[in-house]
Amino acid sequence: MPSSSVSRRRLISSAVVGALGGPGVARALEGGENSKVFVEPERELPMVRDADxxxxxxxxxxxxxxxxxxxxxxxxxxxxxxxxxxxxxxxxxxxxxxxxxxxxxxxxxxxxxxxxxxxxxxxxxxxxxxxxxxxxxxxxxxxxxxxxxxxxxxxxxxxxxxxxxxxxxxxxxxxxxxxxxxxxxxxxxxxxxxxxxxxxxxxxxxxDCPCQPMSLNALLVCKDVGLLGDFVRYNETAEEGKSNSDKKDLFRAEIERAGHFPSYSKPTLWQIRDNLLLVMMNHEYGVKPFDAAAVTAATVRARAELHRIVNGLRALGGGWEGLQIAATAEQIGVRDGRxxxxxxxxxxxxxxxxxxxxxxxxxxxxxxDIHALSAEHNKKAGYTNRGIKTQPYxxxxxxxxxxxxxxxxxxxxxxxxxxxxxxxxxxxxxxxxxxxxxxxxxxxxxxxxxxxxxxxxxxxxxxxxxxxxxx
Structure with missing residues (x-):
């Protein structure tokens, strides 16, 4: 790991060879082919001092x-x-x-x-x-x-x-x-x-990092949002009297009818505009956000789950006919980091x-708002307040x-x-x-x-x- 002392690496005020690699990259690796440590060659970097x-x-x-x-x-x-x-x-x-x-x-x-x-x-x-x-x-x-x-x-x-x-x-x-x-x-x-x-x-x-789960969201397109109003938050065509919790439960029931149980047991649909929807129905458990391999694996799993569920919903027909994923998020959503x-x-x-x-x-x-920390917890409840009533603080x-x-x-x-x-x-x-x-x-x-x-x-x-x- 690099030291946080400026003296370990010279940082100068003008652009020099080394910013993109340069001769320093070609130097021999100290320790030989079997070394588990690579010593990065010292190089000079361009320095910018234009901000407060x-x-x-x-x-x-x-x-x-x-x-x-x-x-x-x-x-x-x-x-x-x-x-x-x-x-x-x-x-x-x-x-x-x-x-x-x-x-x-x-x-x-x-x-x-x-x-x-x-x-x-x-x-x-x-x-x-x-x-x-x-x-x-x-x-x-x-x-x-x-x-x-x-x-x-x-x-x-x-x-x-x-x-x-x-x-x-x-x-x-x-x-x-x-x-x-x-x-x-x-x-x-x-x-x-x-x-x-x-x-x-x-x-x-x-x-051991029982972190809050990550979630990969997606944009969906449907043929007629009016036919899905009972599942969509704040949609003007929805039946009066249905709470947000009701809509989540109804949406999950539709996912289950399509043969799937979502990794997030409180899936949610929002209307973005016209027939464009946004969905949150994925949880990835126990992933450290600074472990690139783990985040990569979580992203791949999440995207596959989203496609499976959307394909299943589309097969139900009715209001779900023609349902498609327009885009998955560029970045999986992280709730819990350092x-x-x-x-x-x-x-x-x-x-x-x-x-x-x-x-x-x-x-x-x-x-x-602590989302389920494991798939087992998710089967019991998607999230919990652990009995704590928050006062404005x-x-x-x-x-x-x-x-x-x-x-x-x-x-x-x-x-x-x-x-x-x-x-x-x-x-x-x-x-x-x-x-x-x-x-x-x-x-x-x-x-x-x-x-x-x-x-x-x-x-x-x-x-x-x-x-x-x-x-």
């Missing part, structure tokens, strides 16, 4: 952090390894926004989605949206704010001077590049940057008592500040919290609010030459309020 804030990961938290930091006056770099902004909203085909009744960017996004005809309905806090339209909207908002975003780019190394993160290395078709900034924000979802920088983290409920240890750990007790904090950056209201800024590394913040599901609390705050309405808080704090820190933990949240809250008032 660098955000790694352009999911809901990342785009929110980047937009907010840029609007607060910072020069912002945003890196995303997929081919679009939005993360689980877009590449993951989530299709559903939860805990979205908040001020700021959540309200702004909701307004834009409605104006563009991309809001398919729901309530003030929970709504269905068009993932493809969301891609364009996020790109436009980032461009308008002046965010310098780069797709197809992944953070691969982190380097510190003392205990302060100062430099990251990315990999892309442009090769390996080094980037330096005063403040960094980890919004990778899985805490990739925090782990690379040497932060302590937790994952799952215990050491939780980077911060200066505060959001806990189950916070949810039970409705904790309040002077540095509370948002108030979360979503219930404990604050997420403090301290949970967004890395404990072990200075100059590093987190936002989204990789913030500091325990397994139970994470199952509540992980939803994307909270991720947006956390991103805003991290973005404005990072911008203030960079502008005033302070570390993020030296910025009082009163400053950040006042700055956010002024920005929102300006509209």
């Amino acid at each position: 804030v660098i955000v790694c990961g352009a999911g809901p938290a990342g785009v929110s952090a980047a937009i907010t930091a840029a609007r607060a006056g910072a020069k912002v770099r945003l890196f995303e390894w997929r081919g679009c902004l939005g993360g689980v909203w877009t590449a993951g085909l989530l299709g559903w926004l939860i805990d979205f009744d908040k001020p700021g960017l959540t309200a702004e996004l909701k307004r834009h989605l409605t104006e563009r005809g991309l809001n398919r309905g729901g309530s003030e806090s929970n709504l269905c949206y068009d993932p493809e339209g969301m891609k364009l909207l996020l790109e436009e908002l980032c461009a308008e704010a002046g965010v310098m975003f780069q797709l197809h780019t992944k953070v691969s190394a982190a380097f510190k001077e003392g205990n302060r993160l100062t430099t990251i290395v990315t990999e892309s078709k442009s090769g390996r590049e080094a980037w330096r900034a005063p403040v960094f924000i980890d919004t990778t979802g899985d805490g990739d940057l925090g782990a690379l920088a040497g932060c302590a983290f937790e994952i799952g409920e215990a050491e 939780r980077i240890r911060g200066r505060y750990v959001v806990s189950a007790e916070d949810l039970k008592t409705g904790a309040r904090h002077e540095d509370g950056v948002t108030r979360a209201t979503f219930a404990v 604050d997420i403090p800024l301290r949970a967004l500040l890395a404990r072990d590394v200075e100059g590093l913040m987190m936002a989204g599901r990789c913030i500091s919290g325990d397994f139970i609390a994470h199952s509540s705050y992980r939803v994307t309405g909270n991720a947006v609010a956390m991103g805003e808080a991290a973005g404005v704090t990072a911008a203030i820190a960079a502008a005033t030459k302070r570390l993020p933990h030296e910025v009082d949240w009163k400053e950040g809250a006042a700055k956010l309020a002024a920005m929102r008032q300006r509209g």
